[in-house]
């Protein structure tokens with residue numbers, strides 16, 4: 001919000017441009033950190049990867065493959081150039097395939113998972129928040145608050161495993177306990193396998209969104225303009241959805257974006273629990289295999305998702321607040 | 330049959346049995362405006378909202394009737410109530426900038442009233458009519474605007490248009506002109522009067538501002554601590570009220586003529602749950618006798634459509650209102666050398682210039698009033714002097730020594746010499762500090778005193794503003810608004826300043842308190858031989874306190890001279906207009922004659 005307001009005078013496209021540039025700068029900084037942590041700082045990444053028993057020849061070969069030979073700034077420049085041109089190097093583990101090829105399919109799978117989880121959890125939690133605020137301190141409000149708090153306190157692997165036990169293995173046998181998707185298929189073809197991972201993600205983020213939505217609705221419902229709408233004789237449903245909700249979502253947008261960003265990162269755990277072939281499990285594998293290029297690519301990618309979501313949240317906040325929107329013209 | 334009849338209405342704090350208001354009865358005829366006046370906490374807004382069958386959180390209507398055209402609205406189902414609100418009975422809110430939905434266009438907000446009440450067939454035509462009635466532009470582009478793109482006056486006109494949209498029978502106006510400039514206020518009031526007359530609407534005008542009510546209402550009801558203490562024709566009530574509180578309230582209204590002394594009412598009104606048996610006004614009443622403390626006074630008829638609640642109303646009425654004390658002759662104690670002198674000052678907010686060519690002097694022992702509407706630059710000028718606004722050029726000198734912009738660049742003595750009292754005593758005092766700590770802070774800053782002397786000075790400062798030393802250990806929220814403003818004044822005076830800058834210090838206060846504060850400041854100024862810069866938008870206040878007045882408009886001083894001359898024979902067009910638009914009891918009564 002604060003950055004949103006600072007830039008308002010220069011028109012919305014100018015604002016977006018500025019924020020994109022700022023985002024790229026952020027990514028550049030992230031790349032320095034990622035490079036430093038994975039490649040520059042370890043005294044000899046090649047030895048770290050191959051272990052102490054490696055022969056000098058194989059070490060030299062790997063150093064060459066990983067471009068570890070030149071000066072550090074030279075290495076970074078080469079590495080960055082690869083990134084910008086879309087060449088992320090070759091995976092060390094997957095028979096030397098290009099990273100893009102290794103990750104492409106998994107990226108699709110993960111994006112699909114996150115999108116479905118977002119599409120379910122956002123409307124659901126907004127609805128929950130609105131209903132709880134509508135009858136503040138009523139039975140629904142109290143029960144849902146308690147439930148949300150409990151869910152927010154549970155780590156997602158606990159929720160995930162509980163769901164598996166409940167619906168996949170011990171109690172009912174309705175849904176598959178693991179969500180393996182053969183590499184040649186798309187997730188569309190295995191929707192049933194998606195239900196449990198999506199449910200886990202939804203349960204992980206909804207409490208936060210619902211709580212902020214409730215708080216913001218409670219405040220809006222106390223405002224003069226809501227009282228005025230009632231005194232104008234507006235039906236209660238109209239007051240709620242037309243007058244109150246549009247004013248209550250603006251503060252919630254930032255939280256939604258934060259939670260979606262969290263989904264993009266938190267997916268690691270969920271994919272691992274369900275054996276779902278996405279970038280999360282790819283990251284876990286890559287770290288285990290010391291697959292340096294894949295780790296680097298994924299770190300940058302996740303940072304990119306964060307930056308993009310923040311930008312979208314700021315733009316969305318402007319679009320739903322006439323005061324900000326009109327001052328941009 | 331009157332259009333609106335309220336009978337024995339009682340509203341309680343939900344679940345406690347403690348009444349907020351009780352025994353409220355009044356009638357309003359078609360085309361008539363009833364002014365409902367009272368100070369904050371008197372329950373006037375609570376009564377106003379009950380005419381729409383609505384109560385805020387925590388309040389509940391428990392007894393009585395509100396009849397519109399003979400039918401009791403309190404017996405209606407929620408759906409019937411909805412049809413009534415905005416249709417038969419409508420509401421104009423206090424603060425239009427908060428009451429219009431910031432996320433919806435003006436057109437939508439106006440049209441939805443018509444749609445909800447299925448009013449007429451062509452909304453478009455009716456919208457144009459509505460805008461015309463309240464003198465707003467009728468272009469389509471206007472309807473596409475958002476509330477924040479409108480001026481305060483326009484926002485309130487939108488509120489009026491909304492209220493008159495479905496040709497209501499009854500309309501409740503809840504202080505609709507607070508926060509508006511006098512000029513805008515005058516126009517909005519004229520529109521209200523015209524619409525009520527033209528459409529035969531029964532209007533309840535809720536306000537704390539008696540001068541405004543005098544200009545608008547046909548009859549007036551005065552509320553005190555949740556009861557109507559007197560109701561009658563506007564003239565009767567203002568010229569010769571039969572209730573002591575109503576009378577004191579009238580005497581507390583500042584007059585432009587400044588003929589009479591301005592007297593406040595000491596003490597505060599009892600809150601719900603803390604009201605005494607007997608007459609609620611007894612602790613503050615000069616007329617109180619034993620029976621007042623034992624028996625709650627019944628409603629008595631004074632004359633046709635005039636009622637009062639006072640055991641001794643005959644005696645009160647018998648005392649002619651002309652006994653009011655006349656104001657003392659004000660002398661100009663100013664000496665020749667200026668305390669503060671300003672020459673050719675220009676100031677800006679960021680890039681935008683807000684003050685132009687300001688020349689102004691304040692002598693020691695002299696009070697200069699700085700008047701103007703909001704946005705005229707008067708507060709910015711005051712803040713330049715106090716070092717709170719740094720973005721200015723030109724000469725600004727204290728006793729001939731140039732002052733630098735920004736308080737931080739000034740010496741300790743200079744900062745001590747100029748003290749500032751802010752508009753709102755609700756936000757200017759640190760809520761986490763005790764009164765003693767608040768007043769002690771400048772002492773520690775400016776004087777190196779042993780602890781015991783500090784305490785003595787704090788107590789002395791409190792006494793000067795007529796507070797007892799028992800408040801030393803209390804926190805601001807435990808005090809009333811008037812008391813807090815006294816604390817703020819005490820904090821300014823404890824540093825023994827040469828110049829006191831008072832920025833709209835009375836505008837957040839009730840009339841009865843306002844008079845007392847102005848009185849106090851005037852007295853202190855004489856006693857302590859202070860130079861005083863009194864910033865206000867209320868022309869009627871300045872005669873009581875100031876010797877000289879500077880009228881500001883759009884960043885310039887348009888007229889400057891002795892108070893009597895400027896108010897009696899204004900020269901600038903702007904001053905004339907301002908004077909004409911300022912609502913006052915005198916002009917309202919003069920018109921009525």
Ligand code: SF4
Nearest residue numbers: 608611614621639640
């Ligand atoms: S009833 Fe007694 S105390 Fe109350 S206003 Fe009348 S004279 Fe004063």
